[in-house]
Amino acid sequence: MWENSEHLTISGLARPLRVAYLVDLERDAERILDAIFAEAYGRWGGRRTLVVPVLATGIDSRYLKWLYVFDADIIYSFADLSDEAVAYLHETCGPAHLIKHRELSAKTGEVLRYDIQLPISSLLSLSVLPAFRARSWGFEGPPRDIKVLETYWDGSDTPFLRENFGFPFISYSNSEIAKKHPDLFTSTTLIGPNAYSDPMQGKDAHATYLTSESDVLSALGQAGGPLTLAQISDWFSPSWELCVDLRARYTHVVVGDSVDDRLAFWNVYQRLSRPSFWEIGALRIPKSYVENELLFSKVAALILQRGMRGHDGCVRVCLMSCSMDEECLGVISDRLKRSGISTIETLSISSHAVVVPPLNDQEKVTLHTGGMFAEPIQQVSAEFSSSRAPVPAAAPWHMTEAVPPAGLRHGQWMIDLTVDRALDHGRFDNQRDVWIFPRRIRLERAVRIDRDPTARRVEAVHSLRVIRTGSLALANEAGAPKVSISLPEDLAAIRRGLCETLEWVPFDRARSDRPRGRVRVAHAEVSDKGRYLMGVIGMFDSLSSAFNVLMNEFWREELQRLGGVPAEKATDLRNQLIKRLRRKFSQPSGPLNFSDDDAIERLATEALRAGRMIDRERRYVSYGQLRRRWGDSVEAFLAEASDGTEDPDADAYYRDDDRLARSLQRLCQCEVLFQGRDWRCPRCFNRNWIGIEALSRTMTCAVCAREEPASVKGDWQFRANSFLVEAYRDHGTEAAIWALWRLWKGWSRSFYYAPSLRLWRERPANDRTADIEVDAIVVVDGRVHLVEAKSAAKLDSNEIDQLITASKFIRPDVLVIACMDAETDGLKRAVEKLRSKLEVGVEVQLLTFDPGELEPGQFLS
Template sequence: MKPDPRIRATPRPVRIAYLLEDGADVHQWLDAIFADCFGRDGGRQSLVVPADNGSISNRYQEWLRILDPDVVVVLTYDNDAYTSVLVGLLADTEIVQQARKRDEPVKNPRVGVERHGLSSISWIPFLKARSSAFQGAPDLILDCYPAWKDDGFIKDNFGTLHDSLVGFPIHEQIGMRGLNLVPKDAPDDRWHFRSMGAEDLTDGYELLDRMLQSGGVTTLSQLSNLNCQPHRPDHPWNEKFCLVIGDSFTDRVSCWNAGLLFGSATSQPYKTLRVPATNRFQGDIGSKIGNFLRKSNWIGQQNGSARIAVRSSSLTAADVQEFMAKVQATGMSNVEFEVIVSIDDCCPPDVTRIYSSYELGRTNPAIAEAQIRDPSTFVSAPNPLQLNYCAGMNPIFSRGFWLVDMKVDRLHDCSRFDNVRDVWMLPNRSQLARMLHPSSVARILRNGFTSIWTDVSMPHIEVKQPNEKNLFYSILCGTGGYLRSDMRASKVLPPPYEHSAISDKGRYLSGTLDMFGSLNNFERVLSNHFWRSQFLNMAAPARNKYIEVIDFLKARLAKNGKLVINDDAGWLRLAERVIQKSRKLSIPRETTNFEWLLADWEDELTAAIDADAHMLARKSEILADAPEDLEGALSFLFECGAFYRGHEWSCRRCSHRNWIGIAELKEQMLCEVCRHGHQLPIDLELDFRLNEFFSTCLREHDTLTVAWALCALRQESRHSFIYSPQTMLFRTYPENPSRESDRELDVVCIVDGKLLIGEAKVRVDLIRESDLADLAAAVTELQADTAILAALSGDSGLMEQKVKQLRMLLPPSIEARGFVCGWDEGPSGFL
């Protein structure tokens, strides 16, 4: 019933965040950041993260983590101080840097990354092709003459080709007329290239009136914000148009980041504007802005006039009162003043209320799919939506990179649902993406999926199905690998362990699960109280005789209720008594048969019926079906090999108990010891014997405890569950195969992209302080996401105390959890 495994590939723009520290040249750096973002597809959704003295505020950390940028550009005075913060905060993100010195301000900084994103002008053919009677095709694009000086209104809000794109002028290449900002005294022969029908503006604020006239005018700000909003935050700021007045670092960053709180520019091109502080005194500027917003702003119009919030951190309400009055008079909007108290004010107040963006009428991105049939599969690299309109046009439209997010089904999965297939979701390890995409530059996203850097020269993407053994080996013993441009590339530390291998207990677990066919089948059978009790009674009948053994040892060895051993003779007496008692303990009941099982099943089923009012009304009907239900369950157990059938008989001459498998039954059978013949009974009833390997696992190797812990953790998974059997770790490669390991892990699994490492015991009270210390050390060394304590039985309150002790040994970034087996110990009502 499982669907065929598939690969789904979705294109998206490159996501870049900038970590910027305030200083003497911070405004030059902001100019460079904004210009770089306007020139890149999706660049208007780039986050500027303020840094201060080696720290990032908690709210910006959470926002940065949710956005999960592909590249972080670090622009501080001590870049190394922020590395550890970023590594713990982000997934497999490339971290690059630009050096800054407090005493050497940079006049013309550049922040371009090595693999530049697809240009924002790639949207121009799309806008022209999708024009309609309600939205004309763009004809003019905002540009500027190099000698034109800006007060900050254009570079913060709209951007120009000259500042953002290399190769000025390019109007003819992109088929657009330039709407050029020029000085009032610009020479007539200023153009060295033919400028096709260009129009000139001498005042940046004239642009607002020009955009309201007939004839499409577009800007890089609009183009860089089309169809690219990755998230939709809940924030009071996105209920009003954000109009910021002021020139401080806080003003500029707050206005820019406020743009990330709104949707893309698909329906309303502009949702934020920053106005330099000095321009609030110029009466026509306030009127022009108000008129522009009256015709182009619809935010907050659901219950009346559109709403505008004038915000500032450097000015007071009195400072902007006159300006606000003019905006309100011409804008016919509800205008309010709000103080920007902190640079954190624009951050989403609650990251749990940040949702994947969804817009009505939004064009779905092109998604490529391929069916997985082999360990290696090729899927077509899908183009971003706008590139479908750039075919045959100037290559400048399709120059640059984009990312392709991959969702890859697992060919061999262990999903607990028959109609759902697990996907590959990997923990945050830079080297793991190469296991799925060995021939591509790839990264792991925050959600555990992978993403591939792609351009037009890459028509196909290779996707491999990793070997799970190699995957966990790389996690436990691999070395992180970074691109040469990454600032961490020269600081990679060797792994704490050089080798890992499946332990003896792990091999028993693998064999048991292979016998049942899957973790699903194991859980379905062993979670049933009837079968669990039958298996344990046959494999380890002495498991419930602790009290009897304790009373025996007390009676034979203890004095005044205390057992004291202080010499070799005392130890010898203890050994003799243990051996004496072990001989008298019940040996495993090696065989059973259908009649015995049916009697036990009817007793258990009757107890379950009597405890359930709904079943009690159908008691006779349910009991009548008991033999048929038992036959169906036994059929599966015989098929998987948990039980096998044969005939057990005692020799009349030597009393040896013989066993003959069903395939070897014949009329005359010889005793294995004395070779005396035995006639096959006429009324033969086959006996059932428990698989000795399975019996040994239950009795001696604690297989049931670890398998239950894996089943319990798998129940929590939503999309992906990958596990490894018990694993040994070696700090140095073991030249001697018999060498003891340095550490052994009971539980190792990946749940929805999070690495979990745990300790599993039969009872809670068996978890010692040394076990907690070992687990905490292993989890910290291996940088796991969660430490797990699991017990098959015991008090849940005691488990909570153990978890508290464990949490105190772990760093804050690692979660600690514990749980006790939840399998029902009451009588089973079904098989």
């Protein structure tokens, strides 16, 4: 219902693949970090990879918020994780892949190698060089003689150069990559003296060979010196803006050899604003370099030439260490100052976690490009055709600016998708609902991705994930076949998520009992209560229109007068029944007693008779009555809003009863109300209702067929749709609508829901009673709300147990107790009991009814 496919769009934003590594710092961390740095340097955007330490008790809690904000597409773990930790990471971080490193057995006497195999192959960092070469970035024109630091395959690399700058040979395991693209770049290669003097080694004729680490440092410290993978891997790469409470335009120099020092060196880079092309954002200097005067002077000259500069044009350095005290850092600072670096700050940090950003306002952490690059964010849009749309082929800016050669454009990037919702529940005409998916229920499993079945790659299907903002993301690559996407209906998506058995790829592929998701239900279907809710809301043009009427103070009171009162609130009818029973059973006071079967049968008869009397009650209202009551509400509003002065024009606007007439017409058009006449037959005394569509000059009694001339006096009369009255009276529909309305008022960009559902733990056979029934599941801006809607302030122990069980299967973010009554002590105790028994991570929200929150009765839509 309400679907309008006109101008529904899907937009895609290209960005790098984001990878986070989990590392046990007590288990071969030095060599694992070597492997991580090498892999990251070879990947576009890889310099801003996050490394998270894992302790014996689990992931270091100081990094959890950063890991969530970082929003990794792949979480690659070198540490064991418990099943609960795996489930937690999937629910909070939502990676496309959370996998454990597979260790290959080493032969006797060999050292174990850490070959990282990401499940999604990333675009190479060297792919940015054609775009760099194609433009002028200064006054000298486009760069032509591009050199990249490399090492020869003879093992001549050094830990300092490998960690701080990277080598293509180590990152790509390919010594021929520079040879194949001499027109694009050449290499400045570190080579051992023996290999350099050996003519049989087959060296690259275009390369510049250097035989010592000192020579390499000298080359790097010269103007126009070679570029490094550490720099290139950050070029033209949208990244998170984390420049908070730290020196964003400083080169951060970490001194020391501890694992904490190495981890701080790597992660602090994400706190920096983007360096310019030749600037170096972070360095780690080992103690041996501090003690070697020659190498230290070379590093100082390198920092002076290529350190990050402030607005004054001077190099600025932040000197930090986890393993050295302030006094030692002060000595090193003095030595750097003597080399010409004037602005130096020292920072002795207690651990690697000092570089973790505070991230107090996570919503402000957004993707950005900056500095002298200022490349535009690559965003492409497409339109839906029916329920399907092509996935926008957004590509990284550097791939569109200058297409890399075939050998350098291999690999994938991610596309973040913003998708309009066909079923728009938005509150504002100028802001359309978009799809924002939760992570605690895998609704994205209901999204259909169609790709050419003959295509050579299908990674897009397996890389679909929900990013931190709730949008979808999937991988793409150059030359990939076109992909289309189909979005599900709300109810189908929520039912699929509740019954999904394969929520994620197994973490440890070596385990036979590896979990693939949380325990969910086997079957879900709409209950009778849910069908009534869908039917009532479906009478209106939109959800907003339904709320504007059903949650309007004036129309709510009129619907109650027309019979839409829940049984729990029908006080007058209850009192009438009790009075009748006391008279029938001759028990004028005290508790009513039904001591034998005959009394119980008479009780049942009287209850049935009372129910039939409700159906025979006269339930209509005249236009004059409506006009009078609405006019009274308008006058009360004007009296309250009056400041002692009169404004005839404004008062006339509010008193204009055409607004009431227009609202009545709309309600009759959508059959919430029926317009007609009620008349009593003078022969059989039957009360007849004649709708406006059946009016003629003659009226016929439905019982005795007596004909009467049509009445010529009196007002139009209106009665409520019997389906709506029944839904309100017998099925608690008003409480469910009110709960939806309260949540809808907190909507920002996305709102959708499933009505009351019956849930089975095992697939039902025949008509087996459901194990659980829930009143509604509502997704508001990606947060899952499990709703229990009550007409009265009661929540018994059985209902509490049902809600606890339901929350274990549904995994909501919020359990909402929505009570259309005043708060009572008993209700508060029940809510506290719920809070104490629910799993960690489930918030309990109590909503109680306040008539003053309803839409004002004088404003009718």
